[in-house]
Amino acid sequence: MTRENALLQTEEIKLLTEIGFVAAGRGDVKHATIIFAALQRLRPQRAFAYIGQALALMNALRHDEAAVLLDRAVEHVLESEQAELNVFRGLALQLAGRSSESVRALQAASSLRLARMMLGLE
Numbered sequence: 733m734t735r736e737n738a739l740l741q742t743e744e745i746k747l748l749t750e751i752g753f754v755a756a757g758r759g760d761v762k763h764a765t766i767i768f769a770a771l772q773r774l775r776p777q778r779a780f781a782y783i784g785q786a787l788a789l790m791n792a793l794r795h796d797e798a799a800v801l802l803d804r805a806v807e808h809v810l811e812s813e814q815a816e817l818n819v820f821r822g823l824a825l826q827l828a829g830r831s832s833e834s835v836r837a838l839q840a841a842s843s844l845r846l847a848r849m850m851l852g853l854e
Contacts, residue, residue, distance in 0.1 A: 756788035764788035
C-alpha cells in the first residue's frame with residue numbers, strides 16, 4: 733500500500749498511539765482498547781498496539797487479562813518484535829503473581845537489556 737493509499741498516514745498512527753498510551757497510563761481501559769484495537773487492525777504485525785492495550789489492563793490492575801492478551805499476540809507479531817512483547821508479558825505475569833511463567837517470558841526476551849535487568853542479569 734502506498735503512502736497516498738494508506739488509510740492513515742504515519743504521523744496519524746503516531747498521534748493515535750500517543751493518545752492511546754495516555755489512556756493506558758491512566759488505566760482507561762475502555763478508550764485505550766478502542767484506540768489500540770483500531771491500531772491492531774491497521775498494523776496487526778506490530779507489537780506497539782498489543783503492548784498499549786496490555787498496559788491499560790495492567791494499570792487497571794487486570795494483570796491476568798494483560799498476560800493473556802500478550803500471549804495471544806505473539807503469534808501475530810513480527811518475529812523481530814516478539815522479544816519486546818515478551819518483556820511486557822513477563823511484567824504482566826509477575827504482577828499477576830505468576831513468577832515462574834514471568835521468568836520464562838523474560839528469558840524468551842533476554843536479547844533485550846530490559847529483560848536482562850528484570851532477571852537480575854545486569
